[in-house]
Amino acid sequence: MASEADLKNFLDLQGIGLFAAGPIREIKKDFSLTREMSLEKIDFAVSLAVPLPGASLEGISDRPTLLYKHIYRQANNLLDRAALLLCLWLSQAGHQAIPVPASQILDWEKNLAHLSHRQVAEKLGMGFYGRNNLLVAPGFGSRVRLATVLMDWEMEIPGPASGKQLGCGTCQKCVPVCPVSAIHTGPQDFDRSACFGKVKGFEKIRGIGMGICGICVKACLGPER
Template sequence: MTGKEGRVRYNEKLEGWLRDLDVDTFGIADMSRYGEEITGIGDLTAGELPFAVSFGIVLSVGVLGTLKDGPTQLYLHHYRQLNYRLDMIGYFLGRSMEREGFRAIPFAASQVVDWQRQRGHINHKKVGVMAGLGWIGRNNLLVHPLFGSQVRYNTVLTDMPLEVNRELGLDCGSCTACIAACPAGAIRMERSEFDHHGCYEMLSRFRKERNIGHHICGVCVKVCRGKR
């Protein structure tokens, strides 16, 4: 199946698979516009694997509700379980594509492969924006119009021909909920002024002092609720 008709048919197949896998949101990005190397495995997006499926599952409102000024053991567990589930969804989606005779690479929800530059294989937030799922907010996270920042994401690259989505072209408007909430005071009105190092220092403290073992916080996620 080639051409637009074929792409639309594969989009329908994809929708069915993702519905069965119970994702909350997904979109398709044209990776010829990604403009970066896929860390650790070179540039496969120039022609070999030109499509990315970005998909997300939402965090539990109940678990987020238990966060006050930083991460808890319950949030840590939830974070790890959702990462595991996103990795499994990526695996099953990739397998469905391979069964149809296509190539697919599922990535990890939260694996750092370049520690110096703090990078994963692929930037899920950037792919999500390109796939029309939301915008990068003042809190430096991908903000979904319905779920805010309360979504975790993963990406599968493929050569299965698909119709791609467009960027939403929205932003946070006048919402500043995350600025007041951030325990590190790292968030500013101007997104470009986000204090990466201030945020990272606070995450490092939480990691040690609260026996969390991971660089997580969750407070700017909790307050960025979208329409939930």
């Protein structure tokens, strides 16, 4: 059977250096995917991350740029490809595995996807929920894209935030930059509908054509030290 080192080497070859693996039993009841298929035997997951290069965000001031869109999509493509290859690799070893797309929304109004990659990433120790309601990963802030592979392989490789009490602390950098004042004290009072409305507006910009923003992502390099 494959080992932790085999998994690390495999993902490294796919260009994925940031990941974590572990149990997701306690949170799988939250996954919309359970409406499509049984996850009865699927109790583990791998959270995959691709950091966004700083250059992709440089030109962003009050709206997403075409360069950001391009890199955002390519990061998602890289994640989706790595997730599919990981599933095929696990299948060959006799495991069940399901690649969950990096960016596939089932219901825009309800902000619903097959599952929340953030929730899985946080559970496996990849980072914490920031004030901007995004994952904040140590060393990268919110500048990461995520995907998930669900599996029955009982593998545990805790992420870099595992066991640590991390949070935004005194950092407020993303709060004033949001054009619709959606960010306040934390995920609990994050204004989803204001953010959603703005992102939908950005979608109409010529050449953008998708629900992205990037403004608070650019602001977040993690808590101030």
